[in-house]
Amino acid sequence: xxxxxxxxxxxxxxxxxxxxxxxxxxxxxxxxxxxxxxxxxxxxxxxxxxxxxxxxxxxxxxxxxxxxxxxxxxxxxxxxxxxxxxxxxxxxxxxxxxxxxxxxxxxxxxxxxxxxxxxxxxxxxxxxxxxxxxxxxxxxxxxxxxxxxxxxxxxxxxxxxxxxxxxxxxxxxxxxxxxxxxxxxxxxxxxxxxxxxxxxxxxxxxxxxxxxxxxxxxxxxxxxxxxxxxxxxxxxxxxxxxxxxxxxxxxxxxxxxxxxxxxxxxxxxxxxxxxxxxxxxxxxxxxxxxxxxxxxxxxxxxxxxxxxxxxxxxxxxxxxxxxxxxxxxxxxxxxxxxxxxxxxxxxxxxxxxxxxxx
Ligand SMILES: *[C@@H]1O[C@H](CO)[C@@H](O)[C@H](O)[C@H]1NC(C)=O
Ligand SMILES: *[C@@H]1O[C@H](CO)[C@@H](O)[C@H](O)[C@H]1NC(C)=O
Ligand SMILES: *[C@@H]1O[C@H](CO)[C@@H](O)[C@H](O)[C@H]1NC(C)=O
Ligand SMILES: *[C@@H]1O[C@H](CO)[C@@H](O)[C@H](O)[C@H]1NC(C)=O
Ligand SMILES: *[C@@H]1O[C@H](CO)[C@@H](O)[C@H](O)[C@H]1NC(C)=O
Ligand SMILES: *[C@@H]1O[C@H](CO)[C@@H](O)[C@H](O)[C@H]1NC(C)=O
Ligand SMILES: *[C@@H]1O[C@H](CO)[C@@H](O)[C@H](O)[C@H]1NC(C)=O
Ligand SMILES: *[C@@H]1O[C@H](CO)[C@@H](O)[C@H](O)[C@H]1NC(C)=O
Ligand SMILES: *[C@@H]1O[C@H](CO)[C@@H](O)[C@H](O)[C@H]1NC(C)=O
Numbered sequence: 001x002x003x004x005x006x007x008x009x010x011x012x013x014x015x016x017x018x019x020x021x022x023x024x025x026x027x028x029x030x031x032x033x034x035x036x037x038x039x040x041x042x043x044x045x046x047x048x049x050x051x052x053x054x055x056x057x058x059x060x061x062x063x064x065x066x067x068x069x070x071x072x073x074x075x076x077x078x079x080x081x082x083x084x085x086x087x088x089x090x091x092x093x094x095x096x097x098x099x100x101x102x103x104x105x106x107x108x109x110x111x112x113x114x115x116x117x118x119x120x121x122x123x124x125x126x127x128x129x130x131x132x133x134x135x136x137x138x139x140x141x142x143x144x145x146x147x148x149x150x151x152x153x154x155x156x157x158x159x160x161x162x163x164x165x166x167x168x169x170x171x172x173x174x175x176x177x178x179x180x181x182x183x184x185x186x187x188x189x190x191x192x193x194x195x196x197x198x199x200x201x202x203x204x205x206x207x208x209x210x211x212x213x214x215x216x217x218x219x220x221x222x223x224x225x226x227x228x229x230x231x232x233x234x235x236x237x238x239x240x241x242x243x244x245x246x247x248x249x250x251x252x253x254x255x256x257x258x259x260x261x262x263x264x265x266x267x268x269x270x271x272x273x274x275x276x277x278x279x280x281x282x283x284x285x286x287x288x289x290x291x292x293x294x295x296x297x298x299x300x301x302x303x304x305x306x307x308x309x310x311x312x313x314x315x316x317x318x319x320x321x322x323x324x325x326x327x328x329x330x331x332x333x334x335x336x337x338x339x340x341x342x343x344x345x346x347x348x349x350x351x352x353x354x355x356x357x358x
Contacts, residue, residue: 024054024062028069031094032060038089043081045074061100068097075102075127087111093119104129104151112136113157118143129175130154137179139164146170153177153202162190173200177231182207192219195227195248202231204255209236217244225250233283234258241265246276253281257312261287268296268304277303285314285336293342295323305330315339322346 032054036046048058054069055062061071072095076082083106092098093116101123109132117126118140124147134156141150142164150168153175162184165171174194181187181203191212194201225248237259245254254276261284293313296304309331318340326335327347335346 023056023067024052024069025067028095029054031091032057032069034091035089038087038091039083039085041083045076045081045083063097066097069095070097070122071100072098073100073102074106075104075129077105082107084108088114088117090114090116092116096120097122099123099146100125102127103131105131107132110134113138113141113152115140117141120144121146123147124170125149127151128155133157136160137164142167144168149173151175152179155179159184159190162186162193165190166193172198174198175200175202176206177202178205180206182212187212188214188216192216195220195230195244196224197226199226200229201227202229204231204233204235207236208232210238210242213237213242213244217247220244220247222247222249227251229253231255232259237261239263249277251276252278254279255281255283256287257283257285259287262289264289264294268300277301278307279304280307280331281310282308283310283312284316285312285339287316289313290317290319292320293318293323293337293340295325296328297325298328300325300328307331310334312336313340318342 029052032049036049039046041047045058048056049060054060055067059072059074060069061073062068063070072092074083083103085106085108088103088108088111096119098120099122101120102125104127111133112135113128113133115138118138121143123144126144126147126149129151130153132155136158137152137160139161141147144150145167147168148170150171150173154177158180159176160183163186181190184190191203195216227248227250230245230248230251230253233255234257237256239261240263241261245251265282265284305328308329311329311332311334314336315338318337320342321344322337322342324347326332337346
């Protein structure tokens with residue numbers, strides 16, 4: 001009995017060694033080398049990519065138990081270190097156990113994101129930010145049902161349709177900053193789904209205007225909303241503080257800077273406005289909030305009083321004295337009122353622990 005078991009183990013062992021070149025599968029090593037040869041690497045970042053054990057190569061990681069390549073961590077924010085290529089070489093499709101790809105900051109100028117990326121179905125993290133891809137975001141990304149984090153920001157990409165997004169059931173964080181999304185026919189439904197199902201969403205610099213959020217406050221199922229961090233900076237939002245935001249009880253961080261909002265902050269004046277209760281950071285800098293700044297009224301909602309930690313109203317057109325009512329925001333630690341026409345002193349908020357900037 002015990003001999004049989006030993007035999008089984010032995011077989012397993014020989015099976016594994018015939019496929020591995022000391023810690024790395026030969027077909028994966030070959031695929032990585034083809035990928036390397038398709039790139040230009042002026043700074044020599046991939047100079048460690050030789051020899052048999054590809055698991056030791058810089059930026060490559062394997063699963064210790066299976067030996068498969070699971071991570072490619074090649075992101076860079078240094079322009080001297082960019083890897084460059086005409087397109088993302090399809091040899092990568094052979095690394096079918098990849099769960100993590102960070103290629104951010106490298107340059108694949110003008111080529112589209114290849115369809116094959118959708119075949120890497122074990123991916124949980126995909127960061128292609130600032131890689132110079134252009135064209136339409138491939139719908140095959142919708143096949144990545146294990147994806148938690150997707151960053152496609154800062155590229156001249158077009159989302160022509162949001163149906164691919166519906167099937168990303170594990171997605172928690174999405175960054176589409178700077179992408180052209182406004183022409184997608186199902187944008188409204190896309191926004192609704194994103195706000196309802198993600199924890200983090202960034203749609204800055206997307207040319208979103210009030211009409212894109214029209215009626216959203218009526219359609220969002222608030223008991224279902226999960227969004228904690230929402231970045232809408234540098235869009236075209238005008239007038240009143242957007243209605244739908246008032247009810248997002250899960251929201252903690254909200255960036256509305258560089259829009260054209262001109263109304264007061266709702267929860268500061270409405271004791272009933274308990275929706276946005278958990279908000280910790282609010283950035284309304286570079287908007288058009290003019291007139292006398294009254295600060296939170298006696299009607300400030302109780303939860304706003306105790307949750308808001310950072311408030312940025314820099315570069316609006318606020319006039320008058322800095323109101324002592326700001327002291328009603330008991331949790332406030334950081335306040336920026338610079339770039340306005342305000343006079344006077346910041347009231348004591350929380351002694352010893354506050355940073356003020358006027
Ligand atoms: C991938 O790169 C290899 C090596 O440079 C090249 O021979 C091959 O044609 C490339 N594949 C594609 C699809 O471009
Ligand atoms: C894999 O092996 C390396 C080197 O022996 C070790 O540093 C690392 O912690 C291991 N990782 C896991 C997940 O076991
Ligand atoms: C993607 O990479 C960029 C550049 O390194 C980084 O700033 C960004 O935070 C990454 N995105 C995610 C979602 O991790
Ligand atoms: C991946 O997505 C494409 C386009 O949406 C689809 O045609 C294809 O059947 C999908 N492949 C798999 C393996 O699901
Ligand atoms: C936003 O609109 C401007 C002006 O029409 C245009 O030049 C720009 O490309 C648009 N940006 C996006 C991300 O759609
Ligand atoms: C809202 O979401 C809750 C929780 O998921 C669900 O029970 C309820 O039926 C939904 N309401 C509507 C109108 O969709
Ligand atoms: C606020 O902006 C809206 C939309 O641009 C405009 O109609 C309204 O007159 C503005 N209100 C004030 C007080 O400036
Ligand atoms: C949003 O909150 C307001 C009060 O702040 C409330 O009147 C409205 O019914 C809420 N909307 C939804 C969809 O729950
Ligand atoms: C406070 O709320 C009450 C009832 O809604 C309202 O009558 C009053 O004008 C509000 N006060 C301020 C300063 O907003």
